[in-house]
Amino acid sequence: MKHTAYGFEESHVLHHLKHYLPAQNPLKDFVHHNTLHAFQDRNFHKALHEAATIFGYHTYLSLADFRSRFAKGEIRPDILQHVIQKHKGEAAVVAWTSKMLHTAYDESSFSRIGALRSNWRKEYAVNLEKMTYGLLFKLVCSYLDQGVSVNPFPLEANGLLDGLIALERNSAVSLFNAPRARKLLFKKASITELLHIVVGDERYYEQYLFDQQFGHPGWSGMVATIEENPASLLDKKAITLAEFIQLELLLEIDALDSKFDEIWAPLSFKIKQAPNDLFEVVKEDERFEVYQLWQEAFEWTLYDQVLAGIKLVAPEPKNENPTFQGLFCMDDRECSFRRHIEHLDKNAVTFGTAAFFNFEFFYQPVNGKFFTKLCPAPVTPKYLIKEMDRKKKQAVDLTYHKGSHNLFFGWIISQTLGFSAALKLFLNIFNPKMTPATSASFKHLHKKSQLHIENKNLEDQVDGLQVGFTVEEMVNRLEGLLKSIGLVDHFAPIVYVVGHGATSVNNTHYAGYDCGACSGRPSSVNAKVACFAANHPKVREELKKRGIHIPFTTQFLPALHDTTRDEITFYDEETLTEHNRHLHEHNELTFLRALETNAIERSRRFDLIDSKANPKTIHEKIKRRSVSLFEPRPELNHATNAMAIVGRRTLSKQLFLDRRSFLNSYDYEVDPSGDYLAGILGAVAPVAGGINLEYYFSRVDNHKLGAGTKLPHNVMGLIGVANGIDGDLRPGLPSQMIEVHDPVRILIVVEHFPEIAKYAITKNPATYEWFKNQWVKLVVVHPETHDIFHFDNEQFELYQPLTPQLEVIQDEMPKVVETIENLPVYIMN
Secondary structure, eight states: OEEETEOOOHHHHHHHHHHHHHOOGGGGOOOOOOOOOOTSSSSSHHHHEEEEEEEHOSSSHHHHHHHHHHHHHHSSSHHHHHHHHHHHHHHGHHHHHHHHOOOOOOOOOOHHHHHHHTHHHHOOOOOOHHHHHHHHHHHHHHHHHHSSSSOTTGGGGGGGGHHHHHHHHOSSSSSSSOOOOOOHHTOOOOHHHHHHHHOSSGGHHHHHHHHTTTTHHHHHHHHHHHHHHHGHHHHOOOEEEEEHHHHHHHHHHHHHHHHHHHHHOOGGOOOSSOOOOOOOOOOOOOHHHHHHHHHHHHHHOOEEEEEEHHHSSSOOOSSSSOEEEEEEOOOHHHHHHHHHHHHHOOOOOOEEOTTTTTOOEOOOOOTSSSOOOOTTOOOOEEEEEEOOOOSOOOOOOOOGGGGGGHHHHHHHHHHHHHHHHHHHHHHHHHOOOOTTSOOOOOOOOOOOOEOOOOSSSSTOOTTTTSSSOHHHHHHHHHHHHHHHHHOSOOOOOOEEEEEEEOOSSSOTGGGSSSSGGGSBBBBHHHHHHHHHHOOOOOHHOOOOTTTTTOOOEEEEEEEETTTTEEEEEEEGGGGGGGGHHHHHHHHHHHHHHHHHHHHHHHHTTTTSSSSTSSSSHHHHHHHTTTTTTTOOSSSSSSTTEEEEEEGGGGTTTTEOOOTOOOEOOOOTOOOEEEEHHHHHEEEEEEEEHHHHHHHHHHHHHHTSSSOOSSTEEEEEEEEEEEEEESSBBOOBBBBHTTTTTTOOOOOOESSOOOOHHHHHHSSSSSHHHHHTTTTEEEEETTTTTEEEEEEETTTTEOOSSOOOOOOEOOOHHHHTOOOSOOOOOOEEE
16 A cells, blocks of 8 residues: 555555546547556466456466366376476376366455455444445446536536536435535545545545546546546536545445434444555466466467467468459458458568558548547557548438437437338338448448548648658658558559458447548548559659559559458549559459458358358348447457568468468568567557457456456447446447357467567557566467477477467368367368
């Protein structure tokens, strides 16, 4: 506990509290992250043990689950033996194998958090949570509301407490039942003053605040996140975690005053034991050693197959005459799409990269009130891309007109459009269709939209943002993009730059389905901007000076892949030359056939679709489920993600990876120093690693670290979801997104020399933390000898896969349609 000679140190405790609270953004910016980010400075397994002990989280699968997987062959005996031998020594293999397979352990979940505050029930027979949470959550939700309410909260620009004071002064009915809390509100009593009333002894203050705030970590974490990043709300609200705590303490005082008529003693008066140190050193526990060994064996059963596949296949020679090239997102959902394209056109070459395509900016659509960030969430852009006026407007539904909120027009609309809306809703249940209310990726950028991309006057600014990029700025970004993926020569006649997005309805986590590199938005605008730059004559002239010669016959064409519907749209097709237009028509057929096959592969996970039915029927059902009101699984998003490959496509092209791999293109020959690699891994670790770990923790503890089932979720103020109307916000992922996921850490495979890879990961301390502490696993493939090196204990060690051979197949689809389970790694001939 943090105290000074002068007493309780409020600012330090608040900082400490914020560090451990969930850090999930509001729904519009829902971006995956490491759920246990507060423990990331520790070794992965040590951190999981501490988090389980302090907060009562489940951080591994249960022993029964591990043992069941071992019995089914999902954890191999030889891998298990290898793991035990490495961590415990050869002499201990038999003893630890027996413990793992047969010893019974108490797996009950206990938490240091909550013990102090539980004394309200034991000693005072009051349920403070029941007495305060309902009003607390409603007040904060109303204050932070982003558009559900018609009328704004009073004095919201001045802060939560000022708004509540205004409510109290101007309302006929008080928020409080007793006078003391009201007086303390007007006084703006500090947290320390309020804790003196509620708790008494300041030695217990920090423990009490942790107990209190982790009673509802969703709301507390959301408030702390908004305080640190006010721009995460479109309609910005001034709020602090301190104000939130003050309000809750006031409600607790009021609840106790109402029950005991102000005749009650502070909580510490009833407690005989000394305060607990919530963060004292966690003692070793054999059960967690067993968990660690099982987890390592589970992971290496998969890793070993992947590394054996890389070792067994011979790299293909570089294609110097491609029919077309495609830049896709590194997203694991593009893994199968790219595979199907390459199967259909043997001369097509695909690349993977973060789909903001190295152009960071805010975007303002025509008539848009707000700017939308289209780059990784930690980046703060200095540029603005504006959509130009166009005649064609987006379709609207008058049912959602803002006039429907007032008494007169609301009654008129309900008596007229209300009947047709009810009929449409009824018909949509049986025949789902796209509506103006659908969150569709293709609505983000109209096919005929024109953008203001080039900046010719540095004075052209809006709210301090430069409108568009200068030629030099475009050159720098395009050079970085092309060199980072190794595309510096042998350009095809058409280079497709394919962003991605998703379509869904009645899906609160829709932003998590779009492009994470674009802060949870479709990346169509980024694709269009990148293509504009690549097609710009002056940009090409400058690139030629830097060693990248793009032939004048080559054209870059933007596109958007909807990963939920498996559809694609192309932009700026009218700019193609006649020759390239004919080529594009042929290529488009390849894309469409690949999408149809991709839909079949995805359908194996969906219970209501027969994967052996007619391909067109399957694809149509895939599209319908994306707009179905009663479908909680429009797509499974990143479920089953398990690896990220950073290297040339030839490293993994012959492997069937079952849609489980992020694929980031990289050519070590273009980047001998490893500087581009450092930038790539600086993004791959937090992005792919963040996605992977959020799925991991939501899978192993969907109650505390996940969001539970979607079915009872209600949207609260357009910022989060809660069960019912007065529950806590649910961080993490709902069960429908993780139910098929195997919780394994992501394996990052890099093609380069080990010493260069070591330089790349250590260049940025924040990046190195991911690898050093084993939150992500790193393996380096030597590009000349093909030897494999595993990064462990801050050094590389030679690894020889235990898998002697893999099954060779001609066609993956017969395997795919036979099971909903994860498939092994195959070599594709």
